[in-house]
Amino acid sequence: MDGNGRWARARGLPRTVGHNSGAEAVRRAVKGAISCGVEYLTLFGFSSENWKRPLAEIDDLMGLLKLYLRREIEELHQNGIRMQVIGDRSRLGPDVVALIEAAETKTAANKKLTLTIALSYGSRAEIVEAARRAAEAVARGELTPDQIDETRFERFLFTAGMPDPDLLIRTSGEKRISNFLLWQCAYAEFVFLEKHWPDFGQEDMKAAIAEFHGRNRRYGATE
Template identity: 50%
Template sequence: MDGNGRWAQSRGKPRLFGHRAGARRVRQIVEACPDLGVKYLTIFAFSTENWKRTQAEVSGLMLLFRRYIQKETQALVDNGIRVRFIGDRVKLDKKLVGLMDELERVTAHNELVNMTVALNYGGRDEVARATKRLAEEVAAGRLKPEDVDEETLPHFLDTCVLPDPDLVIRTSGEARVSNFLLWQSAYSEYEFIDTLWPDFTPDIFAEVLAKYGTRERRFGAVPV
């Protein structure tokens, strides 16, 4: 969900103004998912690299995350949205982590849309943490080294209960993956669009999905 800061600055507003607009857009996109046939949606809210931003912006984002959860919890429950968080929670504020845990708990039985929020998430960090847990299993004798393969590692990833993404959408005109779901998106389709996230409407989302629907996914095979 890129472009919040630039969207705000183009309007003569502080960057946090754009982040607040981006949060409102999240709700609209999530609400559009059922009609668009989207069962799983993952949003990249804050990366492990985003700590490099100014302290004012980071603090403002953390406050925004807390307020968003507090404000949207009941609507998510009522609308059948199940929420999960991925990423390293150790560095996050304990109050925020408590809100995340509670939101996961109260939406655990929802099934209409599975919404995953990547918060303090980085693809390399995730693989490193998964590898550490896997190594601990081997050291404890619960897993044999020869049993470790590309089918084993995913069981230790943050997304172990989720399917790999079919489509990754990057907004704001940037054409890079920015450390997002590196393992999981090995065969995902990508769409890079110029639209800044606060301007990414459900109609644009529908257009991107329709374009994706025309693609032939071969997964390395030759069509017959």
């Protein structure tokens, strides 16, 4: 979800306005996903690298996150949406973690859509943590090194139990993954949009999915 700051700057507005408008785009993306029959939607909300931003901006983002968690969870729950968060929670404030845990508990049984928000997330760190947990399982005698294959390794990732993404959409004209779901996106199709995230709407979601359906996914096989 890229381009909140640039969207605001182009309009002579504070970055916080861009982040607020980006939160509205999240609502449209969720509605668009549901209307297209999507069962899993993962949003990259705050990366591990984003902690390098100015403290005032981080505080604004965390405040917006808390507002979203308080304001939107009941509607998500009523619409049958399960919400979960992946990432390093140790760097989040205890009030944020408490709201995340309450939202996850409240929506745990919902089936229409699994909405995953990546917060304080970095894919390299996730893979390293998974390797550490696998090594600990070997040390406890629960696994042998020979038993660690791709399927077993995936169980140690934050996304354990979720299917790999079919489609990755990135806004704002950027054409890179930026440390997002590196393992999981091995065979994902990419769609890059020039528009900034605050301008993203349901029609953009539908168009990206339509483009995805027009592609021939061979997974390394011949045509």
